[in-house]
Amino acid sequence: MRNIFRRSSAFTVALLAVGLVAAGPAAAGHDRPSPGAPGIGDRLFPTLGNGGYDARHYTLSLRYPTADRVQTVVGVLTMEAKATKSLSRFNLDFDGDAVSAVQVDGRTASYAIQDEELVITPRSPLRDGKRFTTTVNYTSGPYLYTPDPNPNNPMGLLPFGWFTTQDGSVTAAQPDLGHTIYPVNDHTADKATYSFVIDVPEGTTAAANGVLTSRRTSNGRTVWRYEMRQPMASQLIQLAVGQLDIIDRGRFRGTQMRDVVATSIADDPPVQAGLSHTDEHMEYMESFVGRYPFDVYGILAADELFAYALETQTLSLHPGFVVDESQFPPEAAQPVLVHELAHQWFGDDLAIAEWSDLWLSEGHATWYEGHYAEDVFDISWEDRMHDAYEEANQLRADFGPVARPSGSDFLTLFSNNVYDGGGLVLYALYNRVGERTFYEIERTWAQRYSGESVSTWQFILHAAKVSRDLGVIPFLARWVYGDTVPPMPGHPDWVSPPATDAPAAATARSSAARDLELAKY
Numbered sequence: 001m002r003n004i005f006r007r008s009s010a011f012t013v014a015l016l017a018v019g020l021v022a023a024g025p026a027a028a029g030h031d032r033p034s035p036g037a038p039g040i041g042d043r044l045f046p047t048l049g050n051g052g053y054d055a056r057h058y059t060l061s062l063r064y065p066t067a068d069r070v071q072t073v074v075g076v077l078t079m080e081a082k083a084t085k086s087l088s089r090f091n092l093d094f095d096g097d098a099v100s101a102v103q104v105d106g107r108t109a110s111y112a113i114q115d116e117e118l119v120i121t122p123r124s125p126l127r128d129g130k131r132f133t134t135t136v137n138y139t140s141g142p143y144l145y146t147p148d149p150n151p152n153n154p155m156g157l158l159p160f161g162w163f164t165t166q167d168g169s170v171t172a173a174q175p176d177l178g179h180t181i182y183p184v185n186d187h188t189a190d191k192a193t194y195s196f197v198i199d200v201p202e203g204t205t206a207a208a209n210g211v212l213t214s215r216r217t218s219n220g221r222t223v224w225r226y227e228m229r230q231p232m233a234s235q236l237i238q239l240a241v242g243q244l245d246i247i248d249r250g251r252f253r254g255t256q257m258r259d260v261v262a263t264s265i266a267d268d269p270p271v272q273a274g275l276s277h278t279d280e281h282m283e284y285m286e287s288f289v290g291r292y293p294f295d296v297y298g299i300l301a302a303d304e305l306f307a308y309a310l311e312t313q314t315l316s317l318h319p320g321f322v323v324d325e326s327q328f329p330p331e332a333a334q335p336v337l338v339h340e341l342a343h344q345w346f347g348d349d350l351a352i353a354e355w356s357d358l359w360l361s362e363g364h365a366t367w368y369e370g371h372y373a374e375d376v377f378d379i380s381w382e383d384r385m386h387d388a389y390e391e392a393n394q395l396r397a398d399f400g401p402v403a404r405p406s407g408s409d410f411l412t413l414f415s416n417n418v419y420d421g422g423g424l425v426l427y428a429l430y431n432r433v434g435e436r437t438f439y440e441i442e443r444t445w446a447q448r449y450s451g452e453s454v455s456t457w458q459f460i461l462h463a464a465k466v467s468r469d470l471g472v473i474p475f476l477a478r479w480v481y482g483d484t485v486p487p488m489p490g491h492p493d494w495v496s497p498p499a500t501d502a503p504a505a506a507t508a509r510s511s512a513a514r515d516l517e518l519a520k521y
């Protein structure tokens, strides 16, 4: 399809006007130091993140004293940040065990823990624009996770935060548990680069986001160092420690490929078969959206039963059975693997600006998951979207508009409204602008906003600009913010019944269990 609209000055002016409104008035400058806000301003998580500074780099040093699964890990967190106003004090988010010392620019600072806020008062105020370094000595650690496959307890297979596997521990911080693992400005709007220094007993493997830069053993201890050189949101941290094999798979078009697999399952042929498709998945994704954004990619296959997969940056977390082709058939497993790979662009490299924008992450991941399922396994995407359309009014009644979830509890925020419902928004856009323009929107979106945190409005304006179709602005706004689902372009026969008060069948399918399609298998 060719673009049918010529770029007009009226179009450009309209976009500029909307952009100005979206940006809002510039904050008035204040030289007088005052406390940083205890929240970054998220509608769904008012105390998540903090105001008054921009975190630039974290160095997280962790000492695991033993090889036990459950233990108290001794941490030193160093945050390099820049003040965005003059600060008399500022907060980090923290909900680990204890803090023993805080320094700001090398000088002891006073601190207090109030609920999940670590309130830090430096010796002297930090002026607007100042770069400063904060060091926190603390302890936290993994909790013992015991799978509960009881269908009456939907959370029994959904461990979150820092939890044990059969032979070690992993992390799954989405959406608001990063600060149970380390003190951090725990919001996806404030990305930063990371250095990891993980000190474990000799014979224990440590893996984290990014590239392994060194591994040194002495006196019965091994120190593993990783660098995450591209910015990362706190919710995407991965710390995998235990009996793990790091499997080097060479390079794919310049990207280092490596998996991290529980030693207990690494030699199983069905597991090796399940892990053998990543190059194909990478080629598939790059054909749509361009170059993979990070230095390294691979799958973390944990020896534990949990019912989701998570897009931890550069190292997607999966339960071992997903990559075991004797347990989970390829037509179910591989779309999940593609889903988490797609997140590396959508949700990771382009993090979301606030949690109401979750559909931007899950909708795109669902799009590529579903298209891979269709292209490789002949599972109809249009049928899936037809089903999603039928349940759309009920989902919006139960969980709010797609880009305005009605709550932050897990089952509401991660309902199918943002998965297939988010994919449905993209399907509507696809039907309006045509395939060629749609993928031009996708590719330029991923390239233009690489490394940033992006909002729903930015996507709407971007889609309008690339399609040269101003009508896309009200069109998409209605799709993401409407209480009811609009007509689907190209499918005038599609109907979504009005919502009822009865619990939706879809509700049972809510949650990140969608990522695994457990309902089917």
Ligand SMILES: [Zn+2]
Residues within 6 Å of the ligand: 339, 343, 361, 362, 365, 515
């Ligand atoms: Zn996802």
